Amino acid sequence: MPRKTSSPADEDLLAAARAQGAVVSATQLERWRSAVLLPRNVTRSLGRGRGSTSIAPDGALELVVWLAEHARPGRRPHDLAVHAFGDGFAVPETTVRAAWRAAVQRVVLPGERDAPRPAGDADDRADWAWSVAERATADAASVVLPRRMRRIDKRITAAGVSWAPPDLAQFDRGPASTEPVTAKDFATFAVAGVLAGVSELSGPAMAPHVRALLPAGAVSPIASWLEYPEEPGTDPAEINDGAGTSLLPAGDVREDLLRTIDAATPEQLRAAWRAAADMREWALAQCAAVEAELDSGDLGDATVAWMMSSALGLPRLLIRDVLRDRRPSLSTRVSTAVMLLSLGAGMDRLRELVPDGQFELLPQILPPFLHGLAGVPLPASPA
Template sequence: MVRKQPSPADTALLAAAGERGATATVTQLERWRTAGLLVRNNQHGAGQGRGSVSTTPAGAVDLVVWLSAHARPGRRPDDLALEAFGAGLPTPEPTVRRAWLTAATDFRQNALLGPDETGDRSTWIGDVADELAGKHSGKSVLLPRRLRDVDARIAAAGISFAMPELAAFDKGPTETEPFTTRDFLTTAVSAVLGGTTAFVDADLAAVSRALAPPGAAVPVASMLEYPDGGPALADINDGHGLNLLPAGDVRDELARLVTEASLTQLRAAWQAVDVMHRWAVSLCDTVEAELDAIAAGEPSPDYPGLLQWFYGVAFGLNRLLLRQALLEPAPSGKAQASTAVMLLFLATGMSRLRVMVPDGQFELLPVLLPPFVYQLAELVAADLPASLRRDDLA
C-alpha cells in the first residue's frame, strides 16, 4: 500500500522533535491525532490559487516529545491526556474534559454496581454500599500507619488529644458502637451514590470521630451531633434552589463541576494533589522533629506542626486530606484526577458557603486550612462556576 507522504508541517514537526531526542514517526502522529491527544495541523490558503498549506499548532513539538517518551503500548489515551495536561502541555480540550469526566464519575468498582436504579434508590444504594464495603474492608485501613504512629508518639509524650481548650467544645459522642473500616466504606459509598438523602449529619460526625485518635475531643463532630438549633448541612441553601451539599447522586454534581471549571482551575486542582502529598509528608516530618525536640528537653516558643496536627483532629478536614495523601502517595493519573475533583468540590463548597452564610468567619480559613486548599478556593471564588454566578447572589 502506498503511504501518503507527510506534509511539510509534519516533516518539520518530526525534525524539531528529533532534535530533542524524540523518535516519533508519521504513523504515530496520526495515531495520536485519532486518539485526540494531538491537535491536527492548521490549514490555511497559500494565496493566489495555490491551494492550502498546513502549519504546526503552538506547543506541538513539546507535546510530541512528551508523547514519544510516555505513550507506550497499552496506555489508555485518557490517562495520557490527564498526565500531559497536568504537565502543562497543550492537550486538546475535548479529550482533557472527557478524561476528567471519566475520572470524576466512574466508581473504581463500577463493575460491581450493577444496573443503576431509578425512582427510590435507597434500597439499591444500601445494597451496593454493603457489597462494596464487604469486598474491600479487608483490603483497606481506616488510618495509615504513619499517621497512627505519630498519634501514638504524641500521646506517649504526655500531650492530651482532649486538652481543655478543645474538650470545652465537645459534648461527647452520641454513638457508643465502634466505627469500623467497613462502616467508613459504607458511609463513603452511600454518600457518593445518594448525597444527603443517604446520610445524616451524625454519619459525618461518626466519620470525624473515627479518623481522630482514641479519646480525642472533636468539636466539629459535636457540632454535627448537637446542632443547637442550627440547620443540618443538607438544609443549608441560598433560598433559590442551591444547596450546600447535593441531595442526589454526587457523581452528577462532580460532572457539572468538571464541565463548568476552567482549564486553569482543573490544572490548579491537579497540581494541588501534588502539593497535598508534599504537605502530608512535610507535616509528619515536622511533627516528628518537634516530638524529638520535646523528648530531648529542647525548649521552643511554639510548635507549628503540632498545632496543624490538632487542627486536623478538631475540625476533621485536614485529617481527611492527610489520610488520603498518606494512603495513596503515588496515585495513577486517573486517581490523581479523581482526588483533584474532590479538592475542587471542597473549594467550590467554600464558595457556596460564602454565598449562603455571608457573615461566617471566613477570615480564619487561611489559618485552619492547608495552603493548597485555601489557594484553590480563592481561585474558584475569583471565577465562580455558572451555578453560583447569578445576579441575585451578588
C-alpha cells in the same frame, strides 16, 4: 494501501522535534491525532487565489517532544492527556475533560450493576444505596486509620500532651452516641453517601464518622457542630437557596463530580492536578515533621499542627487518604484531583449560600495546597 505522504507542515514539525532529540515518526503523529492527543494542523489561506497552507498550531512542537518521551505501549491515551495537560502542554481541551470524566465513570462498585437503581423515590434510593454499600465494603480494612497515624497519635499521648485542651474542649459538647464506628461502618457510610448524596449526609449522621478519625480522648468542635446544629439551616444537608442549589449534592455524587468537571475552567483543572501532587508532599511532610519532633523530645509547631489537623477534621482525613494510597499512580492522582476540584467548587457554593460566613478563617482551616482552589486570597505583598 500505501500511506499518504506527510504534509510539509508535518515534515517541519518532525524535523524540529528531531532537532530537540525526540525520536518520532509521521506514523506516531497520526496515532496521537487519532487519539486526539495532538491537535491537527491549522489551515491558513494564502490570499489572492494562491490557495492555502497548513502549519502546526502553537504548542504542538513542545507537546510532540513530550509525547515522544512519555508515550509507550500500554499507556492509555487518557493518562497521557491528563499528565501532559497538567505539565502545561497544549493537549486538546475536549480530550482532557474526557479523561477527567473517565476517572469518575470508571468508579463502579461491586454489586452496583446487579441491582437496578430505583428511580424517583428517595427512600427506595437510600435503601438501594445502603444495600450496594454493604456488598461493596464486605472486605473493608480492619482499621480506620493507617498505622503511621496511629503510631504518631500514641507517641503524642505518651509524651503527656492532652488531646482536649480547654480552649478547644469548650466547643465540643461530646458525642451524642457512644456506639463505636468500625472500619467497615466508616467505609459503608462513605459508599452510601456517594450513591445517595444529601439524603444520607446529614450532620448528625456524619459526626460519628468524623469522631472515628480522632485519637483517643480528642475533642472535635467540627464533630460537635455537625452533631448539634445550633440553628435551623446550619446542618450541611439543609444549606440551600430554596431554588435548587444546595451545598451537598442531591443523588449520586459522581453525577455532581461530572458536572463540576464540565463547569471547571482549564486553569481550575490544572490547579487541581497540581494540588493533588502537593497534597501528597504536604501530608508526608506533616508526618515526617511531627515524627522528628517526637524523636528529639522537643515538641513544637509540627506537633501543634498535627493536633490541629485532628481538631479541624479535613486535614486529618486528607493525610489518611495519602497514607492509605501506598502505590500512587497516575489514575489515583486524577481521582484525587477530581476530589479536590469538588472541594473547591463546594467552597464557591458555600460562599453563595452563606455569604456572611467567616471565610477569613479559611487560611487557618484549609491546608495550603487547597487555597487556590478554595479561593483563599493570597497574602498582601509588603509595601
